[in-house]
Amino acid sequence: MSDLLERLRGRGWRLTSQRRVVAEVLDGEHVHLTADEVHARAVDRLPEISRATVYNTLGEMVTLGEVLEVSTDGRAKRYDPNAHHAHQHLICSGCGAIRDVHPQGDPIAALPANERFGFVISGAEVTYRGLCPNCR
Amino acid sequence: MSDLLERLRGRGWRLTSQRRVVAEVLDGEHVHLTADEVHARAVDRLPEISRATVYNTLGEMVTLGEVLEVSTDGRAKRYDPNAHHAHQHLICSGCGAIRDVHPQGDPIAALPANERFGFVISGAEVTYRGLCPNCR
DNA sequence: TATTGACTTAGACAAAGTCCAAGATAGGAT
DNA sequence: ATCCTATCTTGGACTTTGTCTAAGTCAATA
Ligand SMILES: [Mn+2]
Ligand SMILES: [Mn+2]
Ligand SMILES: [Zn+2]
Ligand SMILES: [Zn+2]
Numbered sequence: 001m002s003d004l005l006e007r008l009r010g011r012g013w014r015l016t017s018q019r020r021v022v023a024e025v026l027d028g029e030h031v032h033l034t035a036d037e038v039h040a041r042a043v044d045r046l047p048e049i050s051r052a053t054v055y056n057t058l059g060e061m062v063t064l065g066e067v068l069e070v071s072t073d074g075r076a077k078r079y080d081p082n083a084h085h086a087h088q089h090l091i092c093s094g095c096g097a098i099r100d101v102h103p104q105g106d107p108i109a110a111l112p113a114n115e116r117f118g119f120v121i122s123g124a125e126v127t128y129r130g131l132c133p134n135c136r
Numbered sequence: 137m138s139d140l141l142e143r144l145r146g147r148g149w150r151l152t153s154q155r156r157v158v159a160e161v162l163d164g165e166h167v168h169l170t171a172d173e174v175h176a177r178a179v180d181r182l183p184e185i186s187r188a189t190v191y192n193t194l195g196e197m198v199t200l201g202e203v204l205e206v207s208t209d210g211r212a213k214r215y216d217p218n219a220h221h222a223h224q225h226l227i228c229s230g231c232g233a234i235r236d237v238h239p240q241g242d243p244i245a246a247l248p249a250n251e252r253f254g255f256v257i258s259g260a261e262v263t264y265r266g267l268c269p270n271c272r
Numbered sequence: 273t274a275t276t277g278a279c280t281t282a283g284a285c286a287a288a289g290t291c292c293a294a295g296a297t298a299g300g301a302t
Numbered sequence: 303a304t305c306c307t308a309t310c311t312t313g314g315a316c317t318t319t320g321t322c323t324a325a326g327t328c329a330a331t332a
Contacts, residue, residue: 016279055321074207090251107239111226111237112240118268121265127261129259132253184312185311187289192310212288
């Protein structure tokens with residue numbers, strides 16, 4: 001995820017230890033952590049980091065398009081570092097595990113003109129639900 | 137929506153004035169109200185109805201499968217009385233208006249087997265985003 | 273190494289939702 | 303028609319998630 005840090009520096013960001021730690025925590029595949037989960041893991045590396053800074057940093061990364069905000073249930077938002085590869089989500093109804101998935105075709109094409117109510121459509125998010133191998 | 141009340145009575149529900157009012161407030165098409173919006177409208181008809189009862193009643197209707205819970209943004213959940221006709225949602229990024237829409241085909245079919253991670257998939261929710269005629 | 277605007281912090285605040293003990297009542301029993 | 307009681311409702315305390323602010327700190331440039 002030092003790609004992310006480099007991109008952020010290129011955008012005029014001060015490179016603070018707090019931001020470095022948030023970026024490190026978000027590194028990986030199929031990562032979809034809540035703000036509080038990010039904070040808990042960040043505290044392991046930088047004990048004095050505050051909740052407010054985690055929220056600020058995540059919000060800025062979302063604004064810059066470097067991190068996606070995912071609202072899966074009505075609970076806490078999740079933060080997804082995989083912002084540069086379009087994908088959808090598959091969620092286990094049992095344990096909440098979230099996987100990145102890549103369906104075929106464009107879901108927008110499945111919506112007929114007479115079902116668009118005059119909207120100009122800009123995107124579609126698909127959430128697949130099911131049971132993972134462990135939960136069956 | 138007296139269909140709903142009849143179905144609920146058939147399930148052994150006591151028919152209280154509070155439940156009647158919540159069911160009335162949820163009547164209609166393209167209805168996707170938050171719990172607080174339901175409460176505000178319920179209070180117009182039954183001033184002493186409490187927030188707790190609105191939450192309880194909505195939760196029970198969801199459990200019974202008579203009302204759907206829709207989490208569109210990270211904000212409050214919305215309650216959808218259109219539970220017996222499968223549909224998806226189209227949301228205006230400008231004003232938040234929500235329309236029921238019916239895409240062609242089954243979105244689950246678009247997910248290849250090698251993208252299922254061993255999950256047994258039970259459903260897919262699609263949220264289309266765009267701008268409504270008023271917001272363009 | 274001095275400067276300073278950007279950054280971080282603790283804690284107050286707000287919105288959305290859950291939970292509980294006490295009181296009220298729908299609807300079957302008499 | 304009245305009684306009875308399990309079910310329902312209520313206000314308020316509490317939790318979770320998130321926002322905001324004023325005061326202090328520091329990264330980066332000169
Ligand atoms: Mn993802
Ligand atoms: Mn709907
Ligand atoms: Zn699972
Ligand atoms: Zn609009």
